[in-house]
Amino acid sequence: MSLTFLGFDVAGKGYGINLAAVREVTLPMPPVTVPLAPKFVRGLVNLRGELVVLVDMGFWLWGKPSEITQHSRILLLNPSCSDATGLLVDGLREARTFHSSDMLVSDNNEDSTPLARILQGLCKWDDGVITLVDAGKFGQILEKAIDAKSDDSTESKTL
Amino acid sequence: MNQESQEFWEEFASEAREHLASAGSDLLALEKDPADGAKARIDRVFRGMHSIKGGAAFLGLVAVEKLSHSLESLLDLVRKGKCEPRPDLIDLSLRGTDKLQALLDDLAHSDPEQIQEIALEITNLVAEISKPGAKPTPTPKQSKAKSEKSPEKSTEKPQEKSEPEATSALVEDTHAPSMENPHDSQAGSSVDPARNSTVRIGVELLDRLMNLAGELVLVRNQALQLAGSNKSRNLLGENELRPVVSKLNALTSEIQQTVLQTRLQPLGNIFSRFPRMVRNLARDLDKEISLEIEGSEVEMDKAILDLLTDPLTHLVRNACDHGIESPRERTKIGKPSMGRMILRAVPEGGMIRIELRDDGRGIDPAKVRDKALKTGIKTAAELDAMTVQEIQSLVFAPGFSTAATVTDLSGRGVGLDVVRSNVELIGGILTLSSQPGFGTQLSLRLPLTVAILPSMLVGIGEQQFALLQRDIVELICLENGAASTGGSGACLSQAHDREVLLLRGAVLPVLRLASVLGLGGTDSHKGRLFAVVVRSARGPFCLLLERIASPAEIVVKRLPRVLRYLGAYSGATITGDGQTALILDAEGLARMGDLRITRDSGKPLSSISQIIEKDSINEGLILRRLDEYYLLPMEHAQKLVPFASGKMESIDHKRYFFCNEQRHEMLELIPANPIASQDQPKGLAILLRHASTPMAIGVDECLDCAKIKGEIQPLGDYSGKIRGTLNWQGKILRVLDILGTDAEKGVLATRSGK
Structure with missing residues (x-):
């Protein structure tokens, strides 16, 4: 079985996401901060009237906010993966098709690190290796993370 | 079934439902x-049935x-x-319309077998009425009216030969629409001018139109x-x-506008079903x-009406089922045997308030x-x-609804929490x-x-x-x-360990938006601040802000x-x-601010609404014992x-009152004339x-x-049981x-005796 992945960069490292999970790639636009949201939520962006949650992949994966440059892009996910969610990445590579035998599939998704929870596998890309992320898990993981955050904030606001 | 047929069926069902709704109201009014x-009502119902019959014949819905x-x-x-609109006839007609409604709800599976029973009942009734020599059975009211007017008119001639034919037609003639009957054709051709001036438009089209109007509003604002x-002034x-x-x-x-x-519909569209429902439930x-x-x-x-139908139906059913007592129970406690429910809609400040009131047993806060x-x-x-109200409102809490019959609103399949969440989903507030x-x-x-929405x-x-x-x-x-201006006399203060706003004698808890949202901010009172009094189901509270920009009409977009x-x-x-x-979600902010409990000290803070009630509004039962009047909070x-x-x-x-297998020590309001001595x-x-x-205390x-x-006027000589006096209707x-502590020790009885 073959799958086409779109390559992208975050914090100097290469990643790949199933092309079918990406609805649109767009230039970054200034987000509006959402108070109380977890830090990896950079804010809300208005994409032609549709409000999209912008997930900062730099913060999600490495705990460090991404710097928005001319190479930065937003990967808008298909609603089947996550409702109105865009991933802010540092740069884009091309799309490549891999045979399943070329991929080293991960079976360690229960690990607690952010990367491990969305890790789909590894794949060779030019001279290096890229990490394949499972877009299908984003929605669920985001909801859980935000739910937990909102519980925390409610607790801390108790007077 | 192809898509075209489906559309025809849907259109037919929609029209037929309108006829049935109108028929239901007319039949109930006749009853x-x-x-x-x-005459006008029967004609209208008849025309409705005739139209339904014509449409059904055309679509082959036998x-x-x-x-x-x-x-x-x-x-x-x-x-x-040939017959008066007597109760059994009306009842059967109503049941017939019910059956029609059920058929319309599932047209694809409608089958003549489903109506056999009711059709037979109708046939029998028609046969009975059409029997030669059968006389109209007037209702008592009409009978009286007629006897007063002209008694001879109540005598009818035997039915003509067409009647048995009509009877057999009920069973056999199903495909001959109505041409043979001059009344039918007359009814069918009766044209309602108002009907011709309307066009049916799909809701999807209206939704799109509404969205476009919304976008236009945004462009207008820009x-x-x-x-x-x-810049633009200079340019142009x-x-x-x-x-x-x-x-x-x-x-x-x-x-x-x-x-x-185009999307507005009268609330009567959903209200009209309730008289029928209440009648049947009763x-x-x-x-x-x-x-x-x-x-x-x-x-x-x-869109709101559609979402409102189920919650409102649920509330009406609950009020009938659990709120209104049985006639015997009501008579026993001195209420009229007929329970009363009022469903009322009133426009109120750009919103609509719908009230459902009943004079039933109410909700017992102790049981809740x-x-x-x-x-x-x-x-x-x-x-x-x-507060009592807050406790009573717990019937809306998730997990509460499956209770047996502890309140007048419980015991239904769908929880009242779902009712409240549905109401909140459409931007409404439900209070009890x-x-x-x-x-x-x-x-x-x-x-x-x-x-x-204006905001x-x-x-x-x-x-922002x-x-x-x-x-x-x-x-x-x-x-x-x-407060910098105006006569509100509002000022920020401290009550217990939390910030409050004192406003015209009321005490409102304060939430600083910046700190609730984790955006920093201080507790300082210095400089200019804006206090927005916000309503929520938990009661009003004050939201403290740094900046008020402007009023605006906003197009609401859903959040991811x-x-x-x-x-x-x-x-x-x-x-x-x-x-x-x-x-901002006012309810959500109130929830996040947890406006009631100080967890640090572990002590409950008097609820704000209690403070307000105590200081300005005295809510309670007005009681009479002999010629003295009392207010019990x-x-x-x-x-x-x-x-x-x-x-x-x-x-x-000591005197005790035994009820519900429990013993209650009696406390006397007027010890010199004890009620409990009887x-x-x-x-x-x-x-x-x-x-x-x-x-317990005893009253007449x-x-x-x-x-x-009003303020309670304290008594100079504190009697121990009377806090003070109030004026009420000249009394x-x-x-x-x-x-609580006094009552536990029976102090009321001993103090009043001293």
Whole structure:
């Protein structure tokens, strides 16, 4: 079985996401901060009237906010993966098709690190290796993370 | 079935439902008063059945066609004066329309077998009426009227030969629409001019139109903002730009209003089903219930109406089922045997308020409290800090609804929490107030539409938020913690360990938006601040802000699903300058601010609404004992029980009232003339709350449950049981002071005896 992945960069490292999970790639636009949201939520962006949650992949994966440059892009996910969610990445590579035998599939998704929870596998890309992320898990993981955050904030606001 | 047929069927079902709704109202009205416009009503129902029959025949819906034809024949007997609209005929007609409704709900599986039973009943009735020599069976009322007028007119000639034919047609003739009957063709050709002037439009099309109007509003807002900027003035010249923008503004507003109107439908569309429902429920439950409906003409967005139908139906059913007592029970406690329900809609400040009131048994806060404790919804400490109303409102808490019959709103399949969440989903607020023994009032405040809402843009630093105007009660500008202008006398203060706003004698808890949202901010009162009094189901509170931008009509955009968990926002909008602003959720903020309990100290803070009630509004039961009148604060009353439903006994020189397998020590209001000394007194025992051992006071009657404004005038010589007096309808009310600790020790009795 073959799958086409779109390559992208975050914090100097290469990643790949199933092309079918990406609805649109767009230039970054200034987000509006959402108070109380977890830090990896950079804010809300208005994409032609549709409000999209912008997930900062730099913060999600490495705990460090991404710097928005001319190479930065937003990967808008298909609603089947996550409702109105865009991933802010540092740069884009091309799309490549891999045979399943070329991929080293991960079976360690229960690990607690952010990367491990969305890790789909590894794949060779030019001279290096890229990490394949499972877009299908984003929605669920985001909801859980935000739910937990909102519980925390409610607790801390108790007077 | 192909798509075209499906569309035909849907259109037919939609029209048929309208006919059935109208028929239901007419038949019910006839049942109530057969003399009230009987001919016009019967004609209308007949025409409705005729139209349904015609449509069903065209679409090959045999079961619908047969049944409507049967009903038509039955009603035709009344039209022709061969029978009066007697109760059994009306009842059968109503059941027939019910069956038709059921068939319409599942047209694909409608089958003539489904109507066999009711068709047979109709056939039998028609045969009975059509029997040669059969006389019209007038209702008692008509009979009386007729006998007064001209008794000879009540004698009818034997039926003509056409009648048996009509009877057989009920069973056999199902495909001959109606041409043979001149009345039929007359009815079918009757043209309603109003009907021809309307066009049916799909809701999807209206939704798209509404969305476009919303986008137009945003563009208009941006144009207005641009026109106001210096840059555009320089570019085009103010005189050229202003008229264009002004015209755009006016046109946009008009388009928006017009589009909104296309979606508005009268509340009567859903109200009309309730008389029928209440009638049937009352009959099934062996109760007598009257339903009064006011404000059927008030209009709301179709989308809201659709979402409102189920919650409202649920509430009406619950009120009938659990709120209104049986006639026997009502008579026993001195109420009229007929229970009364009022469903009322009134426009109120850009919103619609729908009230459902009943004069039933109300909600017993003690039982709700027990249930909440048992189910773990609240802890004892939390419950102690709640007002009676807040405790009663726990019937809306998730997990509460499956209770047996502890309240007048419980025991239905779908939980009341779902009712409340549905109401909140459409931007409404549901509140409840109930007086045990006197009834319950549910109030729903709903927006006219969900798409475009008036709001106030507010800010913290650079961040902009929108606060919906429906949530705003009042706006006050504070300079160094006190109102800068106006006579409100508002000022920030400290009560216990939390910040409060003192406003015209009321004490409101304060939430600083910046700190609730984690945006920093201080507790300083210095400089200019804006206090927005916000309404919520937990009661009003004060939201403290740094900046108020401007009022604006906003187009509500839904938040991405993942952000809805945050609870602080109900949506977002795009402002005139193209920026995104989050819409603050007043309920969510109140929840996050946890306005009641100080967890640090572990002590409950007196609930704010209690403070308000104590200081300005005195709510309680108005009681009479001999010629003295008393006000018992609501929080002390647990239940009203007629002495007749219990027994009085003396034990060790004390009098006890036994009811519900429980013993209550009697406390006397007038010790010189003790009510408890009688073996079977005639009045009421009021079971008290806050007593570790059950206690009760005896009164002759309970006159009212009222909210009385005004300060309590304290007594110079404190008697120990009377806190002070109030004026009520020219009478002096003695305000009872029954604190929990006092009541527990029976102090009321001993003090009053001294």
